[in-house]
Each structure stands twice: as C-alpha cells, then as structure tokens.
Amino acid sequence: MSREFLLPDLGEGLTEAEIVAWLVAPGDTIVIDQAVVEVESAKSIVELPSPYGGVVASLFGEPGQVIHAGQVLLTVVDSTADVAASAAPTGSAGSADAAVSAPDTASIAASATAEGSGAVLVGYGTTESTRPARKVAAGRFGGTGAASMPRVITADAPARPAATPTVAATRPAEPVASVSTVAVSTNTADPTHRSPVVSPIVRRLARENGFDASTLQGSGRDSLVLRSDVEEYLRALTAPGAPDTAVVTPAATPAVVGAAAIGAAGVGAAAVGVSPADESADIRIPISGLRKVVAxxxxxxxxxxxxxxxxxxxxxxxxxxxxxxxxxxxxxxxxxxxxxxxxxxxxxxxxxxxxxxxxxxxxxxxxxxxxxxxxxxxxxxxxxxxxxxxxxxxxxxxxxxxxxxxxxxxxxxxxxxxxxxxxxxxxxxxxxxxxxxxxxxxxxxxxxxxxxxxxxxxxxxxxxxxxxxxxxxxxxxxxxxxxxxxxxxxxxxxxxxxxxxxxxxxxxx
The missing domain is CATH 3.30.559.10 (Chloramphenicol acetyltransferase-like domain)
Incomplete structure (x- = not known):
C-alpha cells in the first residue's frame, strides 16, 4: 500500500511554497506527526508533519524547487520491502533495477504499524493508492515523459546510526522517465553522499548565496556542516585571486546550479557561476516568495x-x-x-x-x-x-x-x-x-x-x-x-x- 502526502492548503490565499530542506530520506521510518520537510511560503517558513506513519519510499522535489498545493511531496509505504517494489522497473520504462536491503524488514514494518501507519490527519491533502508508488509518481504530473517525472532525491538529513541503512539516490546524467537507482550505504561519512545540515540558518545562508550547504564537507561531528563552513566557503569564493571554484567545491547538482543562477548580490555574486574578477557581469534576482508578496x-x-x-x-x-x-x-x-x-x-x-x-x-x-x-x-x-x-x-x-x-x-x-x-x-x-x-x-x-x-x-x-x-x-x-x-x-x-x-x-x- 502506497500513500501520498500532498502539499496541504497553506491558507491566506497561498498556493505555492519553496522546499527549503528535507528532514527525512528515502528508507527512513517515520511516525504520524513527524516533521518531514521544511517549506517556505510567502508568509513564513514552516515544518510540515506527515499524516502517515511507515517507510519513506520517495521524495518529490529538491531544495529550492517551488511546489503547488495538491502536489505530491513524498510517498509512504508499510515496509522497506515495498520501497524496493516501488522502485522496480515496470514494462518499457527502462529504469535501472533497484535493490534495498534492510537488517530487519519485519521489525520495521511492525514498528510502522504500531505507530498507527495509515492514519490521516484532518486538513492535509492525502490520497490512498493501491498502485505501486512508481506508477503514481509517473502519472501525478500529467505524463510519463522525462519532463513530467520528478526525481527521487536524498535529503539533508542528520547522520543516523550505522545500524540503520541510509537510502541514497544516484542521479543519471540525463533525466529519464524512471525513478533513479536506489543504493544502500551505512557509512554516513562517505564523501560521495551529502553532508548533514541541521541548522535552518546554515541552509538559508548558503541558499541566499547561491549553493547548497549539504554539498560542503562539514567540520562538525559526523561531517555536520556548520555556519563557519559556509562562511569559510564564501570567503574562499571572494578572496582576491581566488579561482572560479573554491578549495571545497560543492557537487554539481541541478539544485545547486539552479540556486547559483539566481544568487543574491554581494558575496553571493561569486557563486552565480561567474568569476569573482568579472564585476561587470549582470545578476538576475527573481522576485519570488516573500519579496514578491511585499512588492x-x-x-x-x-x-x-x-x-x-x-x-x-x-x-x-x-x-x-x-x-x-x-x-x-x-x-x-x-x-x-x-x-x-x-x-x-x-x-x-x-x-x-x-x-x-x-x-x-x-x-x-x-x-x-x-x-x-x-x-x-x-x-x-x-x-x-x-x-x-x-x-x-x-x-x-x-x-x-x-x-x-x-x-x-x-x-x-x-x-x-x-x-x-x-x-x-x-x-x-x-x-x-x-x-x-x-x-x-x-x-x-x-x-x-x-x-x-x-x-x-x-x-x-x-x-x-x-x-x-x-x-x-x-x-x-x-x-x-x-x-x-x-x-x-x-x-x-x-x-x-x-x-x-x-x-x-x-x-x-
């Protein structure tokens, strides 16, 4: 059984919000009312709780992406076995095989059931679906092509104990009409994965300057990204004679590229994809979110x-x-x-x-x-x-x-x-x-x-x-x-x- 958590009606005439950060990752076991995503509307930044308990199968959207009310945020299934089933190839979709291993699938499923998996909170947009999660994702945005298919991404989640496998997503070089391959890693310090970012201030500081804080190598415990890491990266970008990329280089992800293209002025200008020496370059700053409402x-x-x-x-x-x-x-x-x-x-x-x-x-x-x-x-x-x-x-x-x-x-x-x-x-x-x-x-x-x-x-x-x-x-x-x-x-x-x-x-x- 796959359940979809939709972006609820935000009230006050607001119909859209920007994803600030994911608080969970695919494969995580969650309970009802647990905060799963931080979103920013034109009014405020809020953490949205999940109306379902179970195992997170898929996340839809990346930090910095604008989503609309009624759009799917994530899907939840009863057990990790369903996660593997939802990521399996179907017919001519041509996606890579997905395999998820867990130390104790039965115990996770039992835990999800004990927490009241499947209950619905009043006021949240949710739907029940008996179709595999992959089919729901493919048809939710009105098509089966690459343009209509959201990606499964890895969240900026804090480091978890090694006993619990972390489900991470690897993106293909080009978008395809299928869910990205899912891999399992128990090494939370692996540099190929995103670094954990707990502080909303750190995430926001990085986002306002055109990059994703989780792509930095954190200096805190368990590679946690601290505010000093972001500030050091910004100083490296704006230092005289600095190269186009700093010593600590964030991974080139679509979310980072998109954020860099709309970076703020000042210290963020160097993160817009132009050389710091090129001071004559124009910068386009979109009027969106709170700035749009105030304007x-x-x-x-x-x-x-x-x-x-x-x-x-x-x-x-x-x-x-x-x-x-x-x-x-x-x-x-x-x-x-x-x-x-x-x-x-x-x-x-x-x-x-x-x-x-x-x-x-x-x-x-x-x-x-x-x-x-x-x-x-x-x-x-x-x-x-x-x-x-x-x-x-x-x-x-x-x-x-x-x-x-x-x-x-x-x-x-x-x-x-x-x-x-x-x-x-x-x-x-x-x-x-x-x-x-x-x-x-x-x-x-x-x-x-x-x-x-x-x-x-x-x-x-x-x-x-x-x-x-x-x-x-x-x-x-x-x-x-x-x-x-x-x-x-x-x-x-x-x-x-x-x-x-x-x-x-x-x-x-």
Whole structure:
C-alpha cells in the first residue's frame, strides 16, 4: 500500500511554497506527526508533519524547487520491502533495477504499524493508492515523459546510526522517465553522499548565496556542516585571486546550479557561476516568495492610497529619564520602542479613525475596534511586519514582552502565518538603521504608519537657552481618504507630547 502526502492548503490565499530542506530520506521510518520537510511560503517558513506513519519510499522535489498545493511531496509505504517494489522497473520504462536491503524488514514494518501507519490527519491533502508508488509518481504530473517525472532525491538529513541503512539516490546524467537507482550505504561519512545540515540558518545562508550547504564537507561531528563552513566557503569564493571554484567545491547538482543562477548580490555574486574578477557581469534576482508578496503590497499601496507625510522633531530626554525611573521602580527593563508603542495605542484611542482601512469595493472606511499593532522588522528574508494582536488590551509590560518576542524572531524571520496578518496600524523604528527619517510606504490595507528616527544628542532651545538634548524625528504617513491633515497632526502631536512628558499619559489611563 502506497500513500501520498500532498502539499496541504497553506491558507491566506497561498498556493505555492519553496522546499527549503528535507528532514527525512528515502528508507527512513517515520511516525504520524513527524516533521518531514521544511517549506517556505510567502508568509513564513514552516515544518510540515506527515499524516502517515511507515517507510519513506520517495521524495518529490529538491531544495529550492517551488511546489503547488495538491502536489505530491513524498510517498509512504508499510515496509522497506515495498520501497524496493516501488522502485522496480515496470514494462518499457527502462529504469535501472533497484535493490534495498534492510537488517530487519519485519521489525520495521511492525514498528510502522504500531505507530498507527495509515492514519490521516484532518486538513492535509492525502490520497490512498493501491498502485505501486512508481506508477503514481509517473502519472501525478500529467505524463510519463522525462519532463513530467520528478526525481527521487536524498535529503539533508542528520547522520543516523550505522545500524540503520541510509537510502541514497544516484542521479543519471540525463533525466529519464524512471525513478533513479536506489543504493544502500551505512557509512554516513562517505564523501560521495551529502553532508548533514541541521541548522535552518546554515541552509538559508548558503541558499541566499547561491549553493547548497549539504554539498560542503562539514567540520562538525559526523561531517555536520556548520555556519563557519559556509562562511569559510564564501570567503574562499571572494578572496582576491581566488579561482572560479573554491578549495571545497560543492557537487554539481541541478539544485545547486539552479540556486547559483539566481544568487543574491554581494558575496553571493561569486557563486552565480561567474568569476569573482568579472564585476561587470549582470545578476538576475527573481522576485519570488516573500519579496514578491511585499512588492505587490507596496505597489498596491502606492497605486491606491493618496498618502501624505508630516514630520516633527521631538525632545526625548524626558522619555529616557522615565525609562530609567521605571526600571528603578520595578527592577525590569523597558525599551524605548515599547514605551512609544504604549503611546501609539493610547493615541489611536484618541484618534480611532487612523486605526482603519478602506474597503474599495463598498467605498467605505472600516474603522477597527481592536488595535493590532504591526512592528516593521528587517529579517534575513526581507522586510516583514509581524503583528501584536489585541495591543489595546495589553499593559505596558505585556507590550514590552510581545515586542521582545518579535525581536527575538526577527533575525530568522520565522514568524507564524497568523502573526503576519490582521494588522491595523504599523510602527516602524527605522532609527535602528541609523537614519533620521523616512517617508515610509503605508502597509496596505492600513491607513497610517508612524516612523521613529534615530535618537541622538542635538542642540535644543530650553527656556530660551541652548541645551544638549536627546532628539528624535517622528514621521507620520497617512491615507488622505481616511482623514485630513488636522487629524494626522493631532495624533502626531499627541505622541510627541507623551514622549516629551511621559507622565501626561497618566491622564488618559
């Protein structure tokens, strides 16, 4: 019995995802709910659990490949004997014979059955098939030719004990209309096989620079590829006088070639298949995944929203003093961003029309009751705006903790899809990037965004005399369909008054 695990509906209108890494390999015994693949959608990176238990027969797709909802991810069978049967040649297909040996097939099959092999999780696209797995794979993509036949690949799986055979796939030089030959190896340090890569950060760093981390020879335990290995490889690529390929050369696989063709700029330029000395070479970077979604949203914002921008310089000296007093009184640290977020929530209660969106279909302004505060964050995946839902009902301490949790996730951008939707107002602290101000683009479909510049000491007039004060520039961008300049200016001056005299907020609590 062969079971197919299909890419499930990702929700939020998402119909495709990119394979980041396989967490299992053909021949592995898995249980229900075990994570088998890491995929990246336009919203987030997630690990998908298998709705079946059993033995992995085939993997469909390679890291970096985009797959669509309803497409086969992998097939699961009841025992390793079925793996060999599914890889056997059929009729005129002309594939090589596949042989899989296991130390104890019966015990593996029994283990799979004991784990509840065959149960289905609600919400996942799965199908039951009584046909051999090979026939299912050949017909799933609408044909039997080479173009429609996905390959069986080896995953970036961690090293397994020698007692358990590792099933690896060897690719033919040219694509054929058959499953690749399956071989068995118990030597996890064999350089002909992929090195294990456990860290998603390491995989992502390599992928962004145009190659597959698993093709490097890892320096960690059991040849585990570490971040230092990737960085060393990149330094070798960009070193003056370096050859076209570094001392440690990744295997030339289709996945690596495809990733290299779309490598990022900067240090990744050397991995695009051109000599590092050829600085005049053009690089094509596809607008896909998160970058594509952000581009569409920003373009929609610029196209639909008649925005206006206002600025205001504010003396933030008292804000820092209040932060220090709060720490002395409670023994807890409060960031300046958390305190300004508290002011923003209070300001939106004073000017609720700014907590709105425009329904263009009905030509109505939808004023939201809840304040779902978005925090613009620069991540390794690009600009993202995770949302603090229900910020209006939070205390300053709860806001601080929520912002701290988002900041901790920002480097990797591993936000849950639910954390990236539903925002009603955005706070953008671009001062962390070292700039004073910016005419930001409104996060469509919201109606406004507040920017915070860097906070630096400047000469300031206090009581008709010059003094050195900590000054910050606030910039407010708003949808002129939702409100006029008077409302936006009132909100901005309210925030400025709270920053200049934080105790004034007590009157509104």
């Amino acid at each position: 569409q949203r920003l373009a929609t914002s610029r196209r639909e929203i008649p925005e206006a921008t206002i600025w205001l310089d504010v003396d933030a000296t008292a804000l820092f003093a209040a932060r220090d007093q709060l720490r002395a009184a409670t023994g807890e640290r409060f960031s300046v961003t958390a305190l300004i977020a508290r002011f923003v929530v209070a300001g939106l209660r004073q000017y609720p029309v700014l907590n709105s969106s425009v329904d263009t279909a009905s030509q109505e302004i939808l004023q939201h009751g809840a304040v779902n505060l978005g925090i613009a964050a620069q991540t390794s995946r690009g600009l993202m705006v995770p949302v603090i839902h229900g910020a209006h009902a939070m205390s300053t301490r709860q806001l601080r903790d929520s912002i701290a949790a988002l900041v901790a996730q920002s480097p990797e951008g591993t936000f849950a899809p639910s954390a990236l939707t539903g925002g009603t107002f955005t706070l953008n602290n671009f001062g962390s990037l070292g700039v004073d101000g910016s005419a930001a683009i409104i996060n469509h479909p919201e109606a406004a965004i507040l920017g915070i510049g860097r906070m630096i000491e400047r000469p300031w007039v206090v009581n008709h005399a010059l003094a050195v004060r900590t000054v910050v520039e606030l910039s407010m961008v708003f949808d002129h369909r939702v409100c006029d300049g008077g409302t936006a200016a009132g909100f901005l001056t309210y925030i400025a008054r709270c920053i200049e005299n934080p105790v004034s907020l007590v009157a509104d609590l």
